[in-house]
Every structure is written in C-alpha cells, then in structure tokens.
Amino acid sequence: MSGGPDPRDFFHQIAEHLRLEAEFGGDWIPVVRRRLASPPEQPARQPRSSSPPSAPGPTFRSRASEPPPEARGPRGKGLSRPDPPVRTTDPEACAAGRAGLDAIAAEIMRCKACALHEGRTNTVPGHGHPAARLCFVGEGPGADEDATGLPFVGRAGKLLTRMIEAIGLERSEVFICNTVKCRPPGNRTPESSEMRTCWPFLERQIEVVRPDVIVALGRPAAQMLLATDRPMNRLRGRFFRFRRIPVMPTYHPAYLLRNPAAKSDSWADLKKVHEFLAGGRIDEEEGSAGDAVESSAPASPPDSSQGKLFG
Numbered sequence: 001m002s003g004g005p006d007p008r009d010f011f012h013q014i015a016e017h018l019r020l021e022a023e024f025g026g027d028w029i030p031v032v033r034r035r036l037a038s039p040p041e042q043p044a045r046q047p048r049s050s051s052p053p054s055a056p057g058p059t060f061r062s063r064a065s066e067p068p069p070e071a072r073g074p075r076g077k078g079l080s081r082p083d084p085p086v087r088t089t090d091p092e093a094c095a096a097g098r099a100g101l102d103a104i105a106a107e108i109m110r111c112k113a114c115a116l117h118e119g120r121t122n123t124v125p126g127h128g129h130p131a132a133r134l135c136f137v138g139e140g141p142g143a144d145e146d147a148t149g150l151p152f153v154g155r156a157g158k159l160l161t162r163m164i165e166a167i168g169l170e171r172s173e174v175f176i177c178n179t180v181k182c183r184p185p186g187n188r189t190p191e192s193s194e195m196r197t198c199w200p201f202l203e204r205q206i207e208v209v210r211p212d213v214i215v216a217l218g219r220p221a222a223q224m225l226l227a228t229d230r231p232m233n234r235l236r237g238r239f240f241r242f243r244r245i246p247v248m249p250t251y252h253p254a255y256l257l258r259n260p261a262a263k264s265d266s267w268a269d270l271k272k273v274h275e276f277l278a279g280g281r282i283d284e285e286e287g288s289a290g291d292a293v294e295s296s297a298p299a300s301p302p303d304s305s306q307g308k309l310f311g
C-alpha cells in the first residue's frame with residue numbers, strides 16, 4: 001500500500017477553494033457558481049450533541065436546516081438570511097439612533113485631538129444601519145475612504161460587501177466603522193496613542209447601535225476592542241466579549257486580498273457569526289467564559305510595534 005498523499009485530499013482542497021470563491025463572489029468561476037446554486041439533496045444531519053436539554057452545549061444550527069436557495073441572501077447564494085436582519089425597523093427608534101450617530105459624526109468632523117487630523121481630506125465616522133445587529137470595526141480609513149468620507153469603499157470594501165452578502169445580509173443592514181476616523185499617512189497602522197485618543201467616538205457609536213455581535217477586522221481593531229496584546233493567531237476564530245457583546249476577530253479584507261488562502265479561515269469565522277445571528281448560542285468551547293473581556297477602555301494599549309498583520 002502506497003504511503004503517498006491521497007489524491008482525494010487534493011481534489012477536496014480544490015473543491016473547498018472553489019466553494020469559498022463562489023461564496024465570497026469570486027468572478028472567475030461562473031460555472032462553479034451555477035453548479036453551487038443547485039446543490040444535490042443531502043440527508044439531514046444528526047444533532048451535534050446528545051446532551052440533555054438542560055446541559056449547555058453547542059446549539060448552532062446546521063446548514064442542513066437552511067432554507068432553499070431562493071430564501072437565501074440577497075445574491076441568492078451564501079447562507080440564509082438572519083431573522084430579523086436588524087434589531088428594529090421602528091421609524092422612531094431608527095431616527096433616534098440616526099440622530100445619535102449624526103451627532104457623533106459632527107463631533108468627529110470638528111475633532112483635532114490627534115495628529116491624524118492634519119492629513120485628512122474627510123473624516124470617516126462610519127456608515128450603516130443605526131440599529132444593526134452586526135457591526136464591523138476595521139483599522140482606519142485608506143485613500144478611497146479619505147476621499148469619500150465613507151468606510152470600506154475601495155477593493156477591500158468590495159470584498160467586505162461580498163462577505164456581508166455571503167452571510168445573508170445587505171451592507172445597508174450592518175454598521176461599519178473604524179478604530180480611528182482620520183486616515184493615517186501612507187495607510188500605516190494607527191499608533192496606539194491615536195487609537196486611544198479616538199476611542200471615545202467608537203465607544204459611543206457602539207452604545208448607540210447596540211449590536212448583537214461585533215466583527216473586529218484585523219489585529220488593531222481586535223486588540224483595541226478586547227484590550228489585549230494577543231497576536232491575531234490567538235484571537236481570530238473565537239468569540240470574546242466587549243461589555244457582554246460577542247466579538248469575533250477575523251482577518252481584514254485587505255489582508256485577504258493579499259493572502260487569498262486565508263479566506264477559508266475568515267469564512268469559517270463569519271459562519272460562526274451567522275450561526276449566532278440565526279439563534280445559535282456561543283459555544284463554551286469558543287472562549288466565551290475563560291477569555292471574556294469586560295472593558296470600558298483599553299487597559300493595555302495595543303503595541304503597534306508588534307508583528308504587522310497588514311504591513
């Protein structure tokens with residue numbers, strides 16, 4: 001019997017890569033996407049846990065229970081649409097939230113609290129639904145964002161939009177912002193002092209939106225929210241908490257553009273977020289207990305000299 005690699009593993013890896021490209025909207029495999037649009041019938045999976053009802057355990061829904069493709073996300077692919085997609089559509093509540101975010105944005109526009117104001121064209125406060133259940137927090141504005149005043153509008157922003165759509169949501173249903181609201185020169189990583197100075201704006205935005213879950217895009221955002229200096233490989237893929245709000249650190253879309261192989265990790269992280277939004281609980285194994293972090297401000301400022309994830 002040969003001891004060489006099983007060729008089936010190779011084909012499984014290719015199939016997984018193509019599936020991820022299709023889920024994230026890759027444009028170079030239309031044939032694969034058409035095939036994925038009509039998946040073969042599969043028998044329902046057995047529950048993951050046989051624990052009695054009173055015992056805590058994984059309760060995430062399996063993909064076997066998802067609705068048919070026509071009930072899926074806005075692009076007809078990806079995962080099912082979370083219900084409800086936003087916390088409220090009540091006009092008064094939304095107007096109050098919008099007013100709160102607008103007031104913060106107006107303060108940001110006048111802010112000169114750190115040196116980043118010197119090079120900005122526009123402030124980039126954030127954008128999205130004022131009662132979003134899902135909030136994305138990135139690092140800082142780039143050139144496209146500085147030019148438009150909107151977060152995540154360049155190539156990385158397009159990928160983020162595809163990631164949002166892949167978990168059944170539309171971009172208008174989430175809230176997207178950054179840890180600093182003015183562009184760092186040359187798209188460098190914000191200094192820890194700059195992130196600390198800008199922190200009250202992000203803190204207040206989260207208080208207004210009150211999301212059910214936050215996705216921290218990249219190391220600086222994750223370290224800032226979780227008041228930790230842990231490296232990204234010890235953060236991503238697990239739920240932590242910021243003031244009881246689950247936080248899922250994952251890779252920044254700009255990093256994914258440079259490292260497409262990391263898309264599979266990011267997709268796995270987003271699926272956990274989707275499962276939570278769809279009614280699943282955070283599995284105790286995911287780090288919600290021993291690694292919970294309660295913080296109103298970064299106790300341990302991020303060290304910008306650490307290994308640069310995006311550098």
Ligand code: SF4
Nearest residue numbers: 111114117181182198
């Ligand atoms: S980055 Fe934040 S703290 Fe610094 S000037 Fe801009 S809004 Fe003010």
